[in-house]
Amino acid sequence: MKIAELHNIFLQNPSVSTDTRKINENDLFFALKGDNFNGNQYALNAIDKGAAYAIIDEEEFAVHEKTILVDDVLSTLQKLANFHRHYCSAKVISLTGSNGKTTTKELIYAVLSKEYRTIATKGNLNNHIGVPLSLLNITPDTEIAIIEMGANHQKEIEFLSSIAEPDFGYITNFGKAHLEGFGGVEGVIKGKSELYDYLLKNNKVIFMNADDPIQKEKLGQYVLKYGFSTVDSKFYTITMTTADPFVRIKVENIDIKTQLIGAYNFTNCCAAIVMGKYFNVALEQIKEGLENYLPDNNRSQVLEKNGVRIILDAYNANPSSMTAALENFANLRATTKLLFLGDMFELGDTAPEEHQAIADLAKQLGFENTYLIGENFFTVDTDCQKFKTFETLSEFLKKYTIPADATLFIKGSRGMALERIVTHI
Structure with a gap:
């Protein structure tokens, strides 16, 4: 089956599941495989539970009219997500980094959703399966999609970028995370920078913290860049007034009282503020979005x-x-x-x-x-x-x-x- 044909089926049944324990009526079940499981074996179970169709890649399980046989289920899911990303008109913002990805994503969502119909990656569904699932959550009326990308080895961000094809991108930072998979700190920098490499190659917009010496050195004069302590005049001047324990920020004459602890969350807030300004969100709405954000899930x-x-x-x-x-x-x-x-x-x-x-x-x-x-x-x-x-x-x-x-x-x-x-x- 061609991806365009599968996409037509998806439009009629726009909900995807990869877990038969969480099947809802009329879901499309993608029978993914893992080291210790084979989703093909659960295809009929998914259909019995109400799935509209089960997408499988082993012919022996194609025993029901609601099974759709493809060459590779995972690859099909990824291609479908990319097709859908272009079918819809939403602008895609992708972000990655060693620390603060999920919090920053949620802060950006809190700000942009004040003005735009916005969706964002749920939880930390940010890998080769999570990114496609997130893209498939885009609806025809979505204006902005915020897609988080995680990685623990080289070329992963490059691959995720090829699926999401973002219009905008942001790297929170480069830190000592997943050193084993990346091969050291230099490997982290190279691997995470694959997002910027994609954006530069395709003439897309990069948001970056110009106060970060690593990012400044890598990107130099070739991109739209901003700093957090002193922001370019077309943006806001942003300062942190305190972080004891909650981060307090001053933007122009507006005081923002967040519910986030830690000075390290200041840069996460700044990213949301600058993106809000870039997308013409009013400062009062930016303030409301940041102040109402409450961290959960054991994060700060x-x-x-x-x-x-x-x-x-x-x-x-x-x-x-x-x-x-x-x-x-x-x-x-x-x-x-x-x-x-x-x-x-x-x-x-x-x-x-x-x-x-x-x-x-x-x-x-x-x-x-x-x-x-x-x-x-x-x-x-x-x-x-x-x-x-x-x-x-x-x-x-x-x-x-x-x-x-x-x-x-x-x-x-x-x-x-x-x-x-x-x-x-």
């Missing part, structure tokens, strides 16, 4: 439980984001500070030195109550308390009384699931 959340203030940033971690977070926490005013840090994953051979560096930084910043969790942190040379597993930490917390006036900071890679600490408070 501020909680209070039994009198204890908790800064929960346990969605993910890498050396760059961990360093920024610790420096920010050191500057916050609090009577008693407790630091719970979990292992950082995907660092390859650099894991020992990167974990040691974070332990040393915690000591250097003067934290007196630091608790390190995970196999990597357990091997560092430090006088901080170390726990090889979460279970051993859990046993400790059952006997430990956290001071009522304490402020806790919790951060670690997603696999550490450190949000579980909150249950012990």
Whole structure:
């Protein structure tokens, strides 16, 4: 079946599913394969549950009139998404980076949706499957689509760009994330920059932080660029007035009081402000969008439980984001500070030195109550308390009384699931 024919079917059934546990009536089921599953085997189950059609790539499962046999299901999904992206008239903004992608995406959405019919990547559906699914959420009346792109190896962003074909792009930063897959920091810079390479090649618009020396050096004079501390005159001058703990921003004579913690979120807000200005969103609407955005899903959340203030940033971690977070926490005013840090994953051979560096930084910043969790942190040379597993930490917390006036900071890679600490408070 040609992609144009499949797209006509999609227009009649504009909802896609890849999981039979979440099938809705009239979904198109794409029978994807993984290391431990074969979606073809669930095609009939999907149809029984109400799927309009099941797209499969193994002939032996083409036993129902509602199955559509293709050469490769994943490739078909990606081609369909690209076809649909051009069928609709929405402008596509793509963003990537080592840290802050999802928060920045949500802030841009909060601002642009004030003026435009806007869709954005849901959660972190930002890989070779998530990007196509996000593009298929574009509707004929969508004006702007914000597509997040994640990667952990070379050429992945290049490939995702070929699917989304963005009109605009932004890289949040280059940090020490996925070092194992990218082959070091230089590999991260090269891999993430594939978004800018695509945009430059196709004469599209790049938004960039000209205060970032890496981006400034790479892009030089060839693109529309802006800084955050002093923005080009056709944009706003943006300053951060405080971040203790919430980021406060001044734009012209307007004060914006966000619900985001951490000075590192200032640049994320700036990206949303500048894009809002570029797309002619009124400053009052930009202010409303940013002030109403409330982080969730363990990303820079501020909680209070039994009198204890908790800064929960346990969605993910890498050396760059961990360093920024610790420096920010050191500057916050609090009577008693407790630091719970979990292992950082995907660092390859650099894991020992990167974990040691974070332990040393915690000591250097003067934290007196630091608790390190995970196999990597357990091997560092430090006088901080170390726990090889979460279970051993859990046993400790059952006997430990956290001071009522304490402020806790919790951060670690997603696999550490450190949000579980909150249950012990």
